[in-house]
Amino acid sequence: MAEHEPATGPVLAVFAHPDDAEISSGGTLAKWAAAGREVHLLILTNGDRGSSDPWRDRSELAATRSAETQAAAGILGLTSVHVMDVPDGELENTTEVRETVVRRIRMVRAETVLTCDPTAWFFEDRYYNHSDHRRAGEIALDATFPGAGNPHYFAEHLAEGLDVREVHDVWLGWSNDANHREDISGFFETKMRALAAHVSQVEEGIRFFEEELAKEAVAEGGRIGVTHAEPFRVLHLE
Numbered sequence: 001m002a003e004h005e006p007a008t009g010p011v012l013a014v015f016a017h018p019d020d021a022e023i024s025s026g027g028t029l030a031k032w033a034a035a036g037r038e039v040h041l042l043i044l045t046n047g048d049r050g051s052s053d054p055w056r057d058r059s060e061l062a063a064t065r066s067a068e069t070q071a072a073a074g075i076l077g078l079t080s081v082h083v084m085d086v087p088d089g090e091l092e093n094t095t096e097v098r099e100t101v102v103r104r105i106r107m108v109r110a111e112t113v114l115t116c117d118p119t120a121w122f123f124e125d126r127y128y129n130h131s132d133h134r135r136a137g138e139i140a141l142d143a144t145f146p147g148a149g150n151p152h153y154f155a156e157h158l159a160e161g162l163d164v165r166e167v168h169d170v171w172l173g174w175s176n177d178a179n180h181r182e183d184i185s186g187f188f189e190t191k192m193r194a195l196a197a198h199v200s201q202v203e204e205g206i207r208f209f210e211e212e213l214a215k216e217a218v219a220e221g222g223r224i225g226v227t228h229a230e231p232f233r234v235l236h237l238e
């Protein structure tokens with residue numbers, strides 16, 4: 001990593017569900033925002049199945065989660081957040097969804113795209129990855145290349161005045177092949193405050209998340225000699 005200048009330009013984070021960004025990368029996004037980078041978040045589903053209550057109204061839940069997402073984005077210091085109206089659990093890598101992501105990359109002139117690793121199917125022998133998470137990572141990668149930088153993908157954007165955009169680096173959270181730990185010391189508390197804003201998701205208590213995520217951040221931090229860190233697979237696109 002030493003041979004690469006740290007990026008300072010706009011960031012587009014792309015995730016499946018309203019609370020994914022906080023859980024996987026909230027410390028890193030807050031740190032970048034605090035350093036003056038523009039950090040934009042695009043959420044590909046509305047999270048309307050994020051409840052174990054069979055009587056919970058899904059459209060009400062989607063509206064609630066959208067409001068929670070805005071509150072969390074404020075805590076992280078994000079420049080913008082958009083939530084797409086795709087039903088939770090039904091995310092597909094379609095031309096229509098890729099068009100939305102390519103458009104955002106071009107609009108915010110993203111230098112960095114941060115998403116989750118679509119190759120991560122299994123995590124130890126404990127659980128496996130949500131289909132929306134795998135697809136979100138795949139969609140974000142496909143939109144980055146070959147998409148945003150090629151004028152023949154969604155050429156109508158150029159007619160609207162947008163420019164093609166070459167993304168410099170891609171950061172993949174929730175990876176089994178992390179090659180980088182980002183020091184988030186001083187930002188772990190911000191990450192947890194942003195996660196706590198997703199009230200509908202932490203109704204049974206933020207305690208579990210605090211314990212689990214703290215354990216993970218401390219363990220990852222220990223690998224690079226800092227208090228807290230988040231792991232990523234980072235690609236520097238040539």
Ligand SMILES: [Zn+2]
Pocket residue numbers: 016017019020130133
């Ligand atoms: Zn999720």
